[in-house]
Amino acid sequence: MLDLRGYGWMLWQGLELTILVGLGAMALALVLGLIGAWGKLSRARAGRWAAGTYTTVIRGVPELLLILLVYYGVPTLIQDIAEGAGYPFIIDINPFVAGVITIGFIYGAFATEVFRGAFLAVPRGQIEAARAHGMGRALTFRRIVMPQMWRFALPGLGNVWMVLIKATALISVIQLEELMRSADIAARATKLPFTFFFVASLFYLGITIVSMVVQRRAEVWANRGVRRA
Amino acid sequence: MAVAQREDADTALRVAGLCKSFGDLEVLRDVSLAAHEHDVIAILGASGSGKSTLLRCINLLEVPDAGEVHVGGELIRMRRDRRGQAMPADRRQVDRIRARLGMVFQQFNLWSHLTVMQNVIEAPVHVLGLPRREAVDRAHALLEKVGLSDKLDAYPAHLSGGQEQRAAIARALAMEPAVMLFDEPTSALDPELVGEVLKVIRDLAEEGRTMLIVTHEVGFARDVSSRTVFLHEGRIEEEGASRAVLDAPRSPRLKRFLSGERYGTLPLDQSSHNEGRSGP
Ligand SMILES: Nc1ncnc2c1ncn2[C@@H]1O[C@H](COP(=O)(O)OP(=O)(O)OP(=O)(O)O)[C@@H](O)[C@H]1O
Numbered sequence: 001m002l003d004l005r006g007y008g009w010m011l012w013q014g015l016e017l018t019i020l021v022g023l024g025a026m027a028l029a030l031v032l033g034l035i036g037a038w039g040k041l042s043r044a045r046a047g048r049w050a051a052g053t054y055t056t057v058i059r060g061v062p063e064l065l066l067i068l069l070v071y072y073g074v075p076t077l078i079q080d081i082a083e084g085a086g087y088p089f090i091i092d093i094n095p096f097v098a099g100v101i102t103i104g105f106i107y108g109a110f111a112t113e114v115f116r117g118a119f120l121a122v123p124r125g126q127i128e129a130a131r132a133h134g135m136g137r138a139l140t141f142r143r144i145v146m147p148q149m150w151r152f153a154l155p156g157l158g159n160v161w162m163v164l165i166k167a168t169a170l171i172s173v174i175q176l177e178e179l180m181r182s183a184d185i186a187a188r189a190t191k192l193p194f195t196f197f198f199v200a201s202l203f204y205l206g207i208t209i210v211s212m213v214v215q216r217r218a219e220v221w222a223n224r225g226v227r228r229a
Numbered sequence: 230m231a232v233a234q235r236e237d238a239d240t241a242l243r244v245a246g247l248c249k250s251f252g253d254l255e256v257l258r259d260v261s262l263a264a265h266e267h268d269v270i271a272i273l274g275a276s277g278s279g280k281s282t283l284l285r286c287i288n289l290l291e292v293p294d295a296g297e298v299h300v301g302g303e304l305i306r307m308r309r310d311r312r313g314q315a316m317p318a319d320r321r322q323v324d325r326i327r328a329r330l331g332m333v334f335q336q337f338n339l340w341s342h343l344t345v346m347q348n349v350i351e352a353p354v355h356v357l358g359l360p361r362r363e364a365v366d367r368a369h370a371l372l373e374k375v376g377l378s379d380k381l382d383a384y385p386a387h388l389s390g391g392q393e394q395r396a397a398i399a400r401a402l403a404m405e406p407a408v409m410l411f412d413e414p415t416s417a418l419d420p421e422l423v424g425e426v427l428k429v430i431r432d433l434a435e436e437g438r439t440m441l442i443v444t445h446e447v448g449f450a451r452d453v454s455s456r457t458v459f460l461h462e463g464r465i466e467e468e469g470a471s472r473a474v475l476d477a478p479r480s481p482r483l484k485r486f487l488s489g490e491r492y493g494t495l496p497l498d499q500s501s502h503n504e505g506r507s508g509p
């Protein structure tokens with residue numbers, strides 16, 4: 001058996017934190033993704049422009065850089081602005097919140113593309129039928145489009161989640177003791193890098209496997225009513 | 230066309246001076262038409278003559294450029310946006326009026342994530358606010374009428390085309406619409422499934438439902454409809470009592486159309502019945 005020299009508990013807590021950051025970021029990514037897709041598909045030019053800028057920026061800037069920018073850059077910027085305006089104060093972003101926001105913001109761009117594709121995959125005729133039966137836009141979206149979007153979106157969202165959970169390792173750079181950082185601390189303290197990085201890998205792998213099972217179930221649910229080819 | 234302009238208490242649907250263009254293409258040119266209660270009006274015309282567009286303008290799936298649509302005496306109010314484009318003045322009025330017009334599409338357009346029963350109760354519950362209980366009772370009766378009592382829990386993907394179309398008819402009827410609009414309800418069906426759908430529509434006609442039916446089935450139009458309207462390039466070329474118009478057409482175009490349709494309904498030529506909008 002692996003001897004974790006008393007650091008097992010710390011790793012376990014790191015795992016919990018990783019999952020929490022992941023879930024929080026995913027929730028944010030879903031919200032941003034829906035808004036982004038709405039913008040991209042909007043008839044208003046401003047909406048399309050804002051959403052397009054968002055996804056382009058995310059695609060073009062390294063994730064690590066974005067994390068550092070949000071955690072160190074944004075507070076400094078705000079402080080400078082506040083000071084310039086004569087209201088000096090110190091803001092201290094909580095690393096957990098910074099992690100959730102940054103990761104959620106990055107993967108919201110990927111979710112935007114997933115939702116956009118899923119929306120376009122819902123047959124136009126079914127939307128027309130809803131309108132022809134007197135359903136307003138919001139009702140049509142909620143009752144007819146959304147439930148079918150999930151079917152088309154789930155595979156893509158599953159991917160987003162798996163990449164997202166691995167990307168949470170990046171936020172170890174902002175002192176948040178999630179799984180990656182806990183493993184790093186333990187490895188340094190015990191001089192057993194292989195053991196701790198190996199265990200951390202197993203943990204990440206475990207999350208992925210559980211996620212795949214959940215995704216499979218969700219897809220079966222979302223595909224009810226679809227004839228298997 | 231004085232007949233079409235008369236506004237009686239029993240006018241279920243009236244359109245006047247309807248015009249619609251897509252870009253440079255004028256699809257409807259000053260179309261006027263009235264359906265009294267219990268009228269069954271067949272709309273015939275070559276592919277591209279504007280039949281679908283006419284139905285779609287009536288329930289505002291397409292916004293007409295000009296003209297009026299009255300449903301049960303209520304005018305759908307229109308206004309123009311800054312670019313002079315016509316648009317409905319009140320979206321809620323449009324939704325309300327659509328709820329009184331039952332639309333049946335060539336491609337059925339059942340909601341694929343819902344079972345047959347759920348398809349039929351969806352709009353009554355969420356649009357009309359009917360208690361679910363009542364909606365389910367209503368759906369049972371309608372699905373029995375269209376012969377789908379054994380398919381309540383089936384999803385659309387598991388139905389034949391004929392069953393899908395009958396479910397779609399039940400879905401439209403569940404709103405208890407004042408007027409039913411059918412856009413080539415049998416054109417997407419295999420020939421052996423056409424009969425079961427036509428029978429359902431025929432039963433509705435016998436019940437005295439007010440209906441507008443776009444169809445290529447001339448024989449059916451002749452038997453079932455009280456009046457026939459023949460569209461040619463977005464204009465009403467000929468109209469009148471169905472027997473008279475179809476047995477003794479006056480306009481040369483309708484004559485030619487009717488002699489062509491006789492071949493058009495042969496199973497060999499199903500291609501002309503499919504949706505294809507991709508040109509000649
Ligand atoms: N949304 C649209 N945008 C551009 N052109 C359109 C649109 N809808 C219809 N049209 C064109 O308008 C013309 C009339 O179309 P419509 O669908 O009303 O004809 P139809 O009489 O129903 O023909 P069919 O028998 O083939 O169904 C066609 O030339 C068609 O290509």
Ligand SMILES: [Mg+2]
Nearest residue numbers: 280281282413
């Ligand atoms: Mg058509």
